[in-house]
Amino acid sequence: MFRRILSQLFLFLFVVNAQIAYAATHTLLPSYGELSKALIQGDEVRAIITLKHCTDHAGQAVKNELTGGLNFTQFNKYLLSDEKRFTIATSTNMLVKTPNYGHVYNYVRLRIFEDNSAELLSEFIDPKNFNILKTASYHCHLKNSDEPAGVSLYDLA
Numbered sequence: 001m002f003r004r005i006l007s008q009l010f011l012f013l014f015v016v017n018a019q020i021a022y023a024a025t026h027t028l029l030p031s032y033g034e035l036s037k038a039l040i041q042g043d044e045v046r047a048i049i050t051l052k053h054c055t056d057h058a059g060q061a062v063k064n065e066l067t068g069g070l071n072f073t074q075f076n077k078y079l080l081s082d083e084k085r086f087t088i089a090t091s092t093n094m095l096v097k098t099p100n101y102g103h104v105y106n107y108v109r110l111r112i113f114e115d116n117s118a119e120l121l122s123e124f125i126d127p128k129n130f131n132i133l134k135t136a137s138y139h140c141h142l143k144n145s146d147e148p149a150g151v152s153l154y155d156l157a
Contacts, residue, residue, distance in 0.1 A: 027155040028155075030116075030145075031116050031144065032113060034153075035088060038155045039075060044071065044073075045071070045155055046072070047151055048068075048069050049067065049068050049069070051064045051065070051120075053140065053148045056138060056139075059139075070110050073090070076088070076089050087111045091108060092108050093107045104127065105127055106122060108123075117141055119138070120137065120138040120151075122138075123136075
């Protein structure tokens with residue numbers, strides 16, 4: 001009986017220690033350059049977006065408390081020829097239920113720019129006919145210190 005309890009306790013401590021060690025390896029990526037380097041070397045990167053630290057397309061503070069996440073599993077790095085700057089973009093599409101539109105596809109695209117700014121685009125799309133029901137865009141900055149910011153990038157490697 002004692003051996004069984006001891007072995008379960010050992011297993012529990014091993015799992016907890018492994019989770020702590022894994023969590024400790026997540027590194028904040030404070031810049032476009034660090035993001036680019038992490039992605040090119042094949043690291044997993046996650047973006048956490050906090051809308052209340054962003055502005056809308058009119059430059060007004062966002063009052064929405066929404067927080068979301070995106071993984072850079074698929075991404076593109078390319079030159080915006082009209083702006084003459086590079087960006088790294090990722091996107092996702094998921095079925096969600098909204099109070100105003102019911103079930104919709106929520107297409108979300110996140111672009112990170114060389115100046116460490118970010119743009120988030122969200123579109124609600126009717127799943128029956130693929131008409132765009134609502135579009136919203138937000139402008140954010142990358143988190144690079146303890147100060148609040150709209151987009152926090154984490155290297156999960």
